[in-house]
Amino acid sequence: MTTGAEPGYPQSVLDLLGSGRDRPVFAHGTRVVGADEMSELIARVAAGLRAAGIGPGAGVAVVLGVSPEAFAAVVAAQVVGARVAGVRPGLTPDQLRHLLGHRIAAVLADPSTASPQLRSAAAGLPLLGIGPVDGAPDLTAARVDVTPPIPAGRPDDVARVIYTSGSTGNPKGCLQTYAALGAAWAAYPDRWPPAVRDLAANLDRYLVFGSLSSQVMLEYGILTLAAGGTMVVAEPPRGGEPFFPGALVRHRATASVITVPRLAKLVAAQRAAPVDLGALRALLVSGSPLHPARLAEALAVLGPVVYHGYGQTETGMISMLTPAEMTADPARLGSVGRPPAQVEVQVRDADGRPVPAGVEGEFFVRTPAQAVGYWADPTETAEVFTDGWVRTRDLGRLDGDGYLHLLGRARDVVIVNADLQYAGPIERVLASSTDVAEAYVVAVPDEETGEAVHAFVVPAPGCEPDPEVLRGLVRERLGAPSVPREVTVIAEVPVSAAGKPDKRRLTGFARERGAGG
Missing domain, CATH: 3.40.50.12780 (ANL, N-terminal domain)
Known part of the structure; x- marks a missing residue:
């Protein structure tokens, strides 16, 4: 339990639910979950976590889909004071193993996420089910008493590990404390x-x-x-x-x-x-x-x-x-x-x-x-x-x-002849064309200049961007060093598992084109 007169985070979330009674807070298909039912779900999962030995400071990897149970599991893990590491879909096996190696005491999964790949990456770690998962106790079925759970998180403990997209390799984990969540x-x-x-x-x-x-x-x-x-x-x-x-x-x-x-x-x-x-x-x-x-x-x-x-x-x-x-x-x-x-x-x-x-x-x-x-x-x-x-x-x-x-x-740069060319200004100039809906700039190796600017553009509806016209636009606005060596027209930008434009893949495409040329 936190020090001081009042329980810490997520007491504010519990209070919101406690004042809601049968108000609908989650809708999943034909199922509607009210505030009281969500409160009970949270209490059940928190009781199951405590029974599994999870308490303040313990690392819990949450590998869940989107559902009322998933929301309840995240809140419940913070009720018991755990360090909650949310693992998003789409990670490679190596990235999964990397994240689950971060002093994780247990993995929470549901029927949609308990894949052979996850089980392999989590080998040796307790697997806890949010719903029926083969070989794992179902925390949503845990017995609870009538006393509402009291948050146990300590202010300076890490409450949440938020992973960056991993666009440059393994995802980086940003650490957010219980005090920060309370603020x-x-x-x-x-x-x-x-x-x-x-x-x-x-x-x-x-x-x-x-x-x-x-x-x-x-x-x-x-x-x-x-x-x-x-x-x-x-x-x-x-x-x-x-x-x-x-x-x-x-x-x-x-x-x-x-x-x-x-x-x-x-x-x-x-x-x-x-x-x-x-x-x-x-x-x-x-x-x-x-x-x-x-x-x-x-x-x-x-x-x-x-x-x-x-x-x-x-x-x-x-x-x-x-x-x-x-x-x-x-x-x-x-x-x-x-x-x-x-x-x-x-x-x-x-x-x-x-x-x-x-x-x-x-x-x-x-x-x-x-x-x-x-x-x-x-x-x-x-x-x-x-x-x-x-x-x-x-x-x-x-x-x-x-x-x-x-x-x-500041770091999204192309180093041309030892001079930094920032991608942002080039992208904005390209996107200012009425023929262009989206523009992305990446760096590719170049034998003459060290790196060269390579641009990808998505056409505006009904338009056909002219790469040479776009290169001229950049030359006019920003000068010759910023001009893309090549402008490639693509139907749509590839996105990462986090839904962001995936510049790693664009860089790979640019390098393939260079090798092919």
């Missing part, structure tokens, strides 16, 4: 920043999919609870239909999270064959920046429902741009919103000195619920977490009204 705002309406309050009003039916290991998916699920809404599980697409807009229509969703590539597909689908999205009131764009022209197009096609969020695994939400802000002042489309009062942002130059508004530099951020470091990586921890600040390694500026403008990644 977060999702479960506390009185702490909501204005943009979050605006979004929360639209969470009547929040569509959840993929994995509750996703930081964004889970936190906006808790926000939905606090807003009085229902989390609605998206069923797999039918007969090859695109996920969006099919899932939005079928589940009458009022809100969901969407990546930039999926948003582009949704806009294109609505242009080609519009469907009734009358229930939809909020789409939170997450994972990567959205070019102002594409954001304007999404607003024009979908209506004032697009929220443009900016954050990192290490920090949580940094800022958010609401539809009302965009429509009131179209100049805001080039920003990612204004940080709320609870978030501090500094723009610093190459020497680490803060610069005034309007001057470009690197963002350093402090948020209430930021991580404290990376698992077993003191070097990277020291580089990113400095004197209470998180070094984002994102380049940008703050304008005179306090809005953030992203200009690229």
